[in-house]
Amino acid sequence: MASCSPLLLLVLCTLTVAEAQLKVFNMRASKLDSNILGTPDAYVEVFCGSVSLGETSVRRNNRNPWWEEDFTYFNTQENDTMRLEIHDQDIGFDDLLGVCQRQIKLGTHEHECFLEEGGSLHYTYTLS
Template sequence: MASCSPLLILVLCTLTVAEAQLKVFNMRASKLDSGILGTPDAYVIAFCGSASLGETSVRHNNENPWWDEDFTHFKAQENDVMRLEVYDQDIGFDDLLGVCQRQIKLGTHKHECFLEEGGSFHYTYTLG
């Protein structure tokens, strides 16, 4: 039985949760609504688990914005929750247009989510 110990330790070590790189890219929105104030000045804030991944630039006066920025997180794990928040920048207080949230899986995935305040948000992510 003592000879099985090194093998058991090796098996247990391979079962630990591996960290992987998460990349979020190709972010765009369509038909955003900012209410009576005109066209939105939209931007996105990204999170993975408790980690903040950053914020995009603001796309002024555009109801169909496209962001060039990518978000990268090097300590992501499969089944972590990724959260993308879409905001309309205003003087004093920014309005939350909607949130896209999901558990991440290995591979490359394209998604669309419908925002609470109208419009939709499209993005692609890779975990690997």
């Protein structure tokens, strides 16, 4: 009698969910509001699900900052949730200016997100 192990292995391999690569880039903000102490010192924290992909550098005294950093995550699946948090760096405690959150889809997508504290964040992502 022939073993069914190779056939079973083939079936199990086809049932696994394909993982893809997420790349987040081209982040820039406009018309950011800050507290009464002046213009914001803004940075962005990037998450995929509960995993932190890192944060950008701080752009000091700038209401319209841009960031050169790219963030890549190799353990992503379509419909995972990506979250971008934009903060104003302060002494002691950083203020959260807003959160952009969405389910990611295959392909390259550009989005603009309006922030709770005023202003907007524009970003691009690719899921391939």
